[in-house]
Amino acid sequence: MAIHTLENGRLKVVINEMGGVIDLFTYGDEHPFDILRPRIHDGTNFAGNSSLFPMLPMVNRIRDNQFDWQGLRVVLPINESVDSHFFLHGNGWLTQWQCQANTECEHTVLKLAMASNIEGVCHYEAEQTYKLEEDRLTITLCLTNIDDEVFPFGMGFHPFFHCLPDTLIKFSAQGIWLEDVHYLPTDFMEHIPDVFNFGQGKTIPTVWINNGYYLAEDGVNIILKHPNRVAVVVTSPCRYLQVYKPTGYSDFLCLEPQSQSVNSHKTLYLDDSSNSLSILAPHHSMHIVMTIKVHEW
Numbered sequence: 001m002a003i004h005t006l007e008n009g010r011l012k013v014v015i016n017e018m019g020g021v022i023d024l025f026t027y028g029d030e031h032p033f034d035i036l037r038p039r040i041h042d043g044t045n046f047a048g049n050s051s052l053f054p055m056l057p058m059v060n061r062i063r064d065n066q067f068d069w070q071g072l073r074v075v076l077p078i079n080e081s082v083d084s085h086f087f088l089h090g091n092g093w094l095t096q097w098q099c100q101a102n103t104e105c106e107h108t109v110l111k112l113a114m115a116s117n118i119e120g121v122c123h124y125e126a127e128q129t130y131k132l133e134e135d136r137l138t139i140t141l142c143l144t145n146i147d148d149e150v151f152p153f154g155m156g157f158h159p160f161f162h163c164l165p166d167t168l169i170k171f172s173a174q175g176i177w178l179e180d181v182h183y184l185p186t187d188f189m190e191h192i193p194d195v196f197n198f199g200q201g202k203t204i205p206t207v208w209i210n211n212g213y214y215l216a217e218d219g220v221n222i223i224l225k226h227p228n229r230v231a232v233v234v235t236s237p238c239r240y241l242q243v244y245k246p247t248g249y250s251d252f253l254c255l256e257p258q259s260q261s262v263n264s265h266k267t268l269y270l271d272d273s274s275n276s277l278s279i280l281a282p283h284h285s286m287h288i289v290m291t292i293k294v295h296e297w
Helices: none
Strands: 003-007 011-016 021-027 052-055 066-069 072-075 109-118 122-132 136-145 151-153 156-162 168-170 175-177 209-214 220-225 230-236 240-245 252-258 278-280 285-296
Touching: 003 109, 003 122, 011 122, 011 136, 122 151, 136 151, 136 278, 156 230, 156 285, 220 252, 230 252, 252 285, 278 285
Parallel strands: none
Antiparallel strands: 003 011, 011 021, 021 052, 052 156, 066 072, 109 122, 122 136, 136 285, 151 278, 156 252, 168 220, 175 209, 209 240, 220 230, 230 285, 240 252
């Protein structure tokens, strides 16, 4: 595996070509503070133990692990070592990426690329660009359909934001999808239950969270305020946000900007305007962006 480090004196990012993931993102020089949960070292290079991984060519799970598209039943592959029931988070996070030619800003910009041919499903190539500026990290993820057929694609980022016991989180949403016993969304609700409503800002509850949020037109705008006076602002044009944390106190919170709502491949029979997937013709592309800005308050 190849590891790359970007740093500018205030921020440091360690990027791993296996999975195209981040292994470390810290703020500060003398006493670095983890912006994202550092990679969990367990003797493997599993992307799920990283700080952030990309989701493509679709996000999360699809009910029954299959969907109908243009008169055909598309059955998704399963990697038993990851999930025995679902094509979880796609395959971009499980694929070897390759570093592209260095730019003149080689210490603050990195570009990775990969290609994947999923038999009977789709054929695509993707590119990630990591750009470190004075107070922020911007990640751009681009996907191109290189198959001969049109296909519905989706992408997302899966970061594990480091949290302290009294960390405050604030973001607004227009509605929510709760989850069923299969970790798949229930019906959309405009009313957000108080325990899952972060519109006024609050500490992170101890309950299990695995919900999808529909956001306003300006997309993701999240503020994390840590008790050590470090603030993290997460922005993205994406209007779909998946939020995850395990039960009890957790030192991380997953805030996942996505181009699509979870399980939207199951609603492809609806009018295109009501579906969040990106229907790409051959050689057409889509992209998403996320920026993580760090400052003190």
